[in-house]
Amino acid sequence: MLLGALRNSVRLNAVPRLVSCHRVPSIPGLSSLRVQGSTLRSLHTAPHRTLKAYGRVRELPSSLFRGSRTLHWSRPNATQVKEQQSLPILPPPSVGRWLMLSSVLVLGIIVVGGVTRLTESGLSITEWRPITGILPPLSNAEWMVEFDKYKATPEFKLLNQSMTLEDFKFIFYMEWGHRILGRLIGVVFVGPLAYFAIRKKIPKSLTLKLSGLAVLIGAQGFLGWYMVQSGLEDSVMETPGAVPRVSQYRLAAHLGMAFVLYLGMFGAGIAAIKDWKYAHGAPWSGYTGKLSEAVKNPIFRSFSRQSWALTGLVLLTAISGAFVAGLDAGLLYNEFPLMGGRLAPPTDELFSPEYAKNPDKSDKWWRNLFENPTTVQFDHRVLATTTYFATALLFARTFKPAVRAALPPLTRVTTMAAFAMANIQVALGISTLLYLVPVPLAAAHQAGSVMLLSAVVHILISMRSPSKAARTLRHLWMQNRRL
Structure with a gap:
């Protein structure tokens, strides 16, 4: 009878706001509500798990909305509206998973960068082209152009004069893969960051912190090229017994910035996941x-x-x-x-x-x-x-x-x-x-x-x-x- 009365008195396009219901009443058939500033969506769907306040969704366990015997209907007053506005934003688990994925990619590029250095492949690409450099040489003529550029470097003249085109392709692909992975990290990180920030999924403080990491990703590309340039300088040809290599100072700065990026993503990701679990009842x-x-x-x-x-x-x-x-x-x-x-x-x-x-x-x-x-x-x-x-x-x-x-x-x-x-x-x-x-x-x-x-x-x-x-x-x- 109560369910029938509700159905006769409630119109979906003019439903009063629910302001003080903590749990969905245990009435057969009444199982879906969106609380704090939203409207009654359905009477026959699965229990709702979201607490919505001013466009921000706070995930809470379904048990939070079951078992109550009372339901209070009224429009929110100014004090209740202010309380709703003051609710902080808790990043959902998807934010934590995205940050962990980004940190894994940074870990990958650190390892790939190490292999690139160990195979002496880092000086194989003599130009930095952020856009056009996405594609490797696609024809034999293009390969010869890149090989000729490498032949003009001190590394080739002093160490690799016997190198063949096939040997060059190997070291070229190592460096090219390292640079492509860097671009991939930028796309994977910046795109979702913009989405989460626009949708108010992350608080302002975290948005600023992650935006700083996004800037560092771009700076890391500049620093990487600055490092490579140190190994292409012809001055090494004038020093007896010198070996062409990148500056150890620039290499340490490049690796150090990679560590900062990794720690920023890893730390924020783990913290977001743990905060979510703690908010939902898990022990600290x-x-x-x-x-x-x-x-x-x-x-x-x-x-x-x-x-x-x-x-x-x-x-x-x-x-x-x-x-x-x-x-x-x-x-x-x-x-x-x-x-x-x-x-x-x-x-x-x-x-x-x-x-x-x-x-x-x-x-x-x-x-x-x-x-x-x-x-x-x-x-x-x-x-x-x-x-x-x-x-x-x-x-x-x-x-x-x-x-x-x-x-x-x-x-x-x-x-x-x-x-x-x-x-x-x-x-x-x-x-x-x-x-x-x-x-x-x-x-x-x-x-x-x-x-x-x-x-x-x-x-x-x-x-x-x-x-x-x-x-x-x-x-x-x-x-x-x-x-």
């Missing part, structure tokens, strides 16, 4: 206690600071690896843990005055740190060893009862994963050194640096407090569960 990183008390615990804060320090150390070690790669320093001292039968090379070799350019040799120290292959390899060894033991100590700390009680379960798991990845990375690094930098091992070692960085960043995210939007919607979720 597996922690079932009171969140506000947990984050104030001195042990928790101390562990968080140490995790941040470890993340910085991992990133610094990875960047130092770019200097090793840029100077081919991995081809020196192919033994471990000794270098020439001792823990460290002689001081006059580590800080040779030959690398100084100022007449008074005042730049000897810093130039050796960044330009002397022996010093660069030694620094990378020291940083890698320090990183390994720092990760081990952080993991060992999780076995203390007081620390275990203070940390969320997910933090302990991610710390263990970081230590496991550190062991793998050390094994890859030593193997790469002992076997004279074979391409597969060196590429795996570079990929391992990204995975280790991901693991330590995941520690930080597991200790991160949920966003304001997640806390607000979780509060609503808990309130409606109690009704």
Whole structure:
């Protein structure tokens, strides 16, 4: 009878607004409502799972809208409208999945870029054409044009005079694939970002942050070409014994920016996914206690600071690896843990005055740190060893009862994963050194640096407090569960 009365009194084109219904009443046949500012759509469809306020959809579990025995109908007053407007935006899971996909593509281009350098393919394309360069040469005549351009480079003149056209095609396709993947990342990231921003799926703060990453993608293309240009300069022909290679400084900047892009996408993606789960009732990183008390615990804060320090150390070690790669320093001292039968090379070799350019040799120290292959390899060894033991100590700390009680379960798991990845990375690094930098091992070692960085960043995210939007919607979720 109640259902019949509703059907007789409600017209779909003039339905009053529902302003204070938290759950759909359990009336047979009445199963679909859109709440807070929308209209009754249907009486016979599946339960609605969305909370709509001012054009923004907030996903909530279907249980939020079932079981109530009362239904209040009225038009919203000014106070209720203001409350609706103040509801924060919680990015849906699709945003998190898109960001994770983008981060995987960045991981892929880091690995491909490493293989491109290891195969000495990076200088095969002598021009930067963002639009017309999408297509590779399609005819033999076009291939000969590109090959002739390469023949004019110092790399060909000094190292590859015996190269055939088929050999050139291999290194050309390696560099071309690297550049195409960079363009693909731009399309995959910028397109959905515009869609989510226009549809108000992401808050303004996140929109600005991700827009900054979009700008960095474009800047990364410019920086990549700036790096390649350093290997095409004819001045290397005037230096006896010089080898054509890109500047290690520009290479480190190029790789460092790739790390920033990866971490920005990976961190935002994981955070969005975790916020969504938390808003829908999942425990915070597996922690079932009171969140506000947990984050104030001195042990928790101390562990968080140490995790941040470890993340910085991992990133610094990875960047130092770019200097090793840029100077081919991995081809020196192919033994471990000794270098020439001792823990460290002689001081006059580590800080040779030959690398100084100022007449008074005042730049000897810093130039050796960044330009002397022996010093660069030694620094990378020291940083890698320090990183390994720092990760081990952080993991060992999780076995203390007081620390275990203070940390969320997910933090302990991610710390263990970081230590496991550190062991793998050390094994890859030593193997790469002992076997004279074979391409597969060196590429795996570079990929391992990204995975280790991901693991330590995941520690930080597991200790991160949920966003304001997640806390607000979780509060609503808990309130409606109690009704």
